[in-house]
Amino acid sequence: MSTARVPVMEGLFSDESGEARLLGSRCSTCNTPYFPRSDRCHNPECDVSQVQDDSFGPRGTLWSYSVQNYPPPPPARYDEPFEPYALCVVDLDDGLRVVGRMAADDAGLEVGSKVELALGPICHEDDGTEVISWMFRSV
Amino acid sequence: MHTWGKFADKSVTDLCRVAVNRALGDAGIGWRDVDAVAAASSRFSGGKGWGLNGNDVVEDMGSTGIPVYNMSAGCAAGGNAFNVGYSLVAGGMHDVVLVVGGEKMPKGFIQTSGVDEDSDPEFLRQRCVGMPGPSFWALLCRQRMAEMGTTEEQLAKVAVKAHEVGRHNENARFRQQFSVEEVLASNLVSDPLHLYEICPVSDGAAAAVICSAEKARQLGGTMPWVAGSAVATARFDDGLPRGLAGTVPAGKAHHSEAAIAVAGALEQAGASPGDLDLVELQDNTVYYELAFPEEWGLCEPGESERLLEAGETLPTGKMPLNPSGGFLCFGEATTAMGVFQVCELTWQLRQEAGPRQVPGATLALAQTLGLGGNASALVLKR
Ligand SMILES: [Zn+2]
Numbered sequence: 001m002s003t004a005r006v007p008v009m010e011g012l013f014s015d016e017s018g019e020a021r022l023l024g025s026r027c028s029t030c031n032t033p034y035f036p037r038s039d040r041c042h043n044p045e046c047d048v049s050q051v052q053d054d055s056f057g058p059r060g061t062l063w064s065y066s067v068q069n070y071p072p073p074p075p076a077r078y079d080e081p082f083e084p085y086a087l088c089v090v091d092l093d094d095g096l097r098v099v100g101r102m103a104a105d106d107a108g109l110e111v112g113s114k115v116e117l118a119l120g121p122i123c124h125e126d127d128g129t130e131v132i133s134w135m136f137r138s139v
Numbered sequence: 140m141h142t143w144g145k146f147a148d149k150s151v152t153d154l155c156r157v158a159v160n161r162a163l164g165d166a167g168i169g170w171r172d173v174d175a176v177a178a179a180s181s182r183f184s185g186g187k188g189w190g191l192n193g194n195d196v197v198e199d200m201g202s203t204g205i206p207v208y209n210m211s212a213g214c215a216a217g218g219n220a221f222n223v224g225y226s227l228v229a230g231g232m233h234d235v236v237l238v239v240g241g242e243k244m245p246k247g248f249i250q251t252s253g254v255d256e257d258s259d260p261e262f263l264r265q266r267c268v269g270m271p272g273p274s275f276w277a278l279l280c281r282q283r284m285a286e287m288g289t290t291e292e293q294l295a296k297v298a299v300k301a302h303e304v305g306r307h308n309e310n311a312r313f314r315q316q317f318s319v320e321e322v323l324a325s326n327l328v329s330d331p332l333h334l335y336e337i338c339p340v341s342d343g344a345a346a347a348v349i350c351s352a353e354k355a356r357q358l359g360g361t362m363p364w365v366a367g368s369a370v371a372t373a374r375f376d377d378g379l380p381r382g383l384a385g386t387v388p389a390g391k392a393h394h395s396e397a398a399i400a401v402a403g404a405l406e407q408a409g410a411s412p413g414d415l416d417l418v419e420l421q422d423n424t425v426y427y428e429l430a431f432p433e434e435w436g437l438c439e440p441g442e443s444e445r446l447l448e449a450g451e452t453l454p455t456g457k458m459p460l461n462p463s464g465g466f467l468c469f470g471e472a473t474t475a476m477g478v479f480q481v482c483e484l485t486w487q488l489r490q491e492a493g494p495r496q497v498p499g500a501t502l503a504l505a506q507t508l509g510l511g512g513n514a515s516a517l518v519l520k521r
Contacts, residue, residue, distance in 0.1 A: 024384070035384040042375055064279070067327075069327050073271055076265045089278050097378060097384060097386065097387045099278075111281065134267070
C-alpha cells in the first residue's frame with residue numbers, strides 16, 4: 001500500500017504527467033515566466049499583458065544553496081525532531097529562477113551543477129500522510 | 140541618539156524622547172521650533188509591525204499641532220523619513236523638520252511574513268520551502284563564494300573589522316572584539332553564515348533635525364549639508380531570489396533598489412563613488428559589505444575581499460565602510476537605522492567621531508534596505 005500524500009499547498013505543482021512541474025504562467029508578449037500564477041504581466045517594458053497558464057521544469061542549474069540549521073519559525077513546517085535541510089535557488093532551463101529545497105537524500109551541493117525538479121515530503125501529518133512540496137535533486 | 144541594546148523597562152516613546160531631546164539640543168532649538176515630524180514608522184501593512192508611530196512622539200513631546208508624516212518602508216523607513224523631511228525643507232514647505240526613528244524589537248530574527256495568506260509570496264516561501272530571513276542572505280553569500288572565490292575566513296574578517304571599529308562607539312550594543320576563529324566558531328545559523336556574521340535585533344532610537352539654509356545660518360554651529368537624498372524600489376528584472384521565483388536575469392543579480400537609490404543620491408550631489416570619504420551601508424550580514432561596494436561602483440567586481448584584507452575598509456583606509464561599527468555592532472532596530480546613519484555621518488563630517496574618525500572626511504554616503512524592495516540613500520557634505 002502506498003503512503004498517503006497531500007500537497008503543502010494546492011495549485012503550485014503537479015506530477016500528473018509523470019514528470020514534476022511547477023504550475024505558473026507566462027506572458028506571450030514578452031515571454032516572462034511567473035511562479036506562482038500571475039493574473040498580469042509585471043514587466044515594465046511589456047506594453048500588452050497577455051498571461052497564460054504555463055508549467056516549468058524539470059531541468060535546471062544550481063545558482064546557490066544553503067543549509068537551514070535551525071527550526072524555521074511558522075508558517076514553515078517540519079517533522080520533530082528537526083533535521084537540517086538544504087535550501088537552493090535554481091535557474092530552470094525555461095527561464096525561471098526559483099527557490100526550493102534539495103531532496104533530503106541528496107548530498108551533492110555545488111553551484112553550477114545540473115539539477116532536476118522533483119516532488120517530495122517536507123514533513124508528515126499526525127496520521128503519517130506525507131506533506132509534499134517541490135524540491136530539487138542532482139542529476 | 141539613544142544607545143542601542145535591549146531595554147525591557149523602557150517604551151519606544153521613552154527611547155525616542157532621549158534621541159529627540161539630544162537632537163534638538165545639538166541643533167540649539169526647542170521642541171516648539173519644530174515645524175513638522177517625519178517619522179520612520181514600523182506600523183506598516185495595516186498595523187503589522189512593532190513600535191513607532193510618529194504621533195506618539197509628538198504627543199509625548201507636546202501636541203503643538205504640527206504635521207506628522209509616518210513613513211513605512213520596512214528597514215528602509217528611516218532613510219525614507221529623512222528623504223521626506225529633506226524634501227519638505229528643500230521644497231520650502233517647512234524650515235525645521237525633525238526626523239525620528241525608534242524601535243523596540245521582538246525577540247529572534249525578524250519575521251518576514253505576518254500575513255497568513257496564499258497570495259503573500261513571503262507566506263508561500265516560508266510554508267512551502269521553509270526559508271526564514273537569514274537564509275536569503277546565505278544564498279546570496281554562497282553564490283558570491285562560488286563566483287568570486289570568497290573564503291569563510293574573509294567573511295569572518297568583515298565581522299572582525301566591524302567590531303574593531305564598533306568597540307569604540309559608545310552607542311553600539313556589541314562592543315567586544317572577536318578573532319576570526321571566534322567568529323567561525325559561533326553557531327552556523329544559515330550555512331555559510333555564522334551567528335556573528337549576521338546582525339541580531341536591538342532596541343534603539345535616533346533623531347535628526349533638518350533645517351533650511353537660512354535657519355542654519357541663524358543657528359550657527361557646524362552643520363553638514365544634505366548633498367543628495369533618494370529613495371527607490373526594486374526593479375522587476377534584478378534577478379534576486381525574492382518571493383518564490385523571478386526571471387533569470389541577463390546580467391548579475393543585485394539589489395537594484397539600493398543601486399538606484401545610491402546612484403540617485405550621488406547624482407544629486409554631483410559626486411562619483413570615488414569622491415566618497417566614507418560609507419555607512421546596511422550590513423545585516425557580512426555579505427553586504429563585500430557586495431554593495433562593487434554593485435555601486437566604489438570598487439571593481441571581485442575587489443572587495445582584497446580591499447578588506449588590506450585594511451582599506453577601516454576608517455584609516457581608502458574605502459572606509461561602516462566606521463560606526465554598522466548593523467553588526469548595533470543590531471537592527473529597523474526604522475531607527477536610517478536615522479542612526481545620519482547621526483554617524485554628521486559626527487564624522489564634524490570630525491567628532493574620536494577613535495573611529497575617518498580623517499578629514501568631507502563627503503559621506505548612507506544607505507538602507509527594506510523588506511518589499513525598498514531602499515534609501517543620502518549624501519552629506521561638510
Ligand atoms: Zn509581458
